[in-house]
Amino acid sequence: MISLAFVLLSLALFALGAAIGSFLNVIIYRSVHNESWVVGRSKCESCHKQIKWYDNIPLFSYFWLGGKCRYCKTPLSLSHPVIEFMTGSLFVWWFWMGSLFFRLTQHPFSVIQPLFWLLVGLSLLIIFFADIRYMIIPDEAVAFLTILTLLYRITLTLAGVMQPIDFVWTILGTLIVFGFFFGLWKITRGKGMGFGDVKFAVPFGLLLGWPNVFIGTFFAFVFGAVIGLGLMAAKKKTLRQAVPFGPFLVISTIVTLVFGTHVWQWYSSLLQ
Ligand SMILES: [Zn+2]
Known part of the structure; x- marks a missing residue:
């Protein structure tokens, strides 16, 4: 039975997430334009006029404007309401999943685990939207996700939740995928894959671990090929135009985190 408190808390978390999503948009914009994350109020990206607080309300402002x-009538990027909606949804999803699964874990992991996954979700959202909109994967987001995941894995290993050998395999898998991406970047001279994607291979590998990192890589190329061919068929892109690869890496990260183990079991059952 779903209680009223549960519904109200979900709505409050959605609003909080949407507000954070609005801030993520600022972070993305300032990262790619090399501006400070915290100094200065939000400005219109076109006429640079300061945005009033009442025009800066997540989701709502976009629609009533x-x-x-308000000033120069330049269309605002659709990415604003989309990222706000996605971040709001991430918070709600996280809360629902959390009230099911995180309760099963022991202290201090009952705190560390949900916090870790929420920060992972936010970092992946930043990378996804920055790459779609600006064809850039912000170094800050990649560095943050790398350090976060490394610390998390070390903590799990020290606490005995993860085996040290798994950590070694994960590092190895990460190096293999990093080398593979680096090779592709070299061979295609940056046309098939940007260097941002090569760097993203590090947190990608650390997050997915061995052997899921290979499933994630496989998914990313399948998704990339399907969507890339779809865009070409719809004549939205030509073969020579770059389609950012980061979003496919992000989607395949999520799909692999959710389904990776099943895929691996199915695949290894075929080999036996
Ligand atoms: Zn303007």
Whole structure:
């Protein structure tokens, strides 16, 4: 039975997530434009006029402004409401999953685990949207996710939740995928894959671990090929135009985190 408190808490978390999503948009914009994350109020990306607080309310403002800047009437990027909605949804999903699974873990992991996955989700959202909109994967997001995941894995290993040998295999898998991406980047001279994707291979590998990192890589190329061919068929892109690869890496990360183990079991059953 779902209680009223549960529904209200979900709504509050959605609003909080949407507000954080609005801030993520600022972080993405400032990262790719090499501006400070915290100094200065939000400005219109076109006329650079300061945005009033009442025009800066997540999700709502976009719609009551009709998707345009109040002053210069330049259309606002659809990425604003989309990222706000996605971040709100991430918080709600996280809360629902958390109230099912994280309760099973022992202290201090009952705190560390949900916090870790929420930060992973936010980092992946930043990378996804920055790459779609600006064809850039911010170094800050990659560095943050790498350090976060490394610390998490070390903590799990020290606490005996993870075996040290798994950690070694994970590092090895990460190096293999990093080398593979680096090779592709070299061979295609940056046309098939950006260097941001090569760097993203590190947190990608650490997060997925051995052997899921290979499943994730496989998924990313399948998704990339399907969507890339779809865009070409719809004549939205030509073969020579770059399609950012980061979003496919992010989607395959999530799909592999959720389904990777099943895929691996199915695949190894075929080999026996
Ligand atoms: Zn404007």
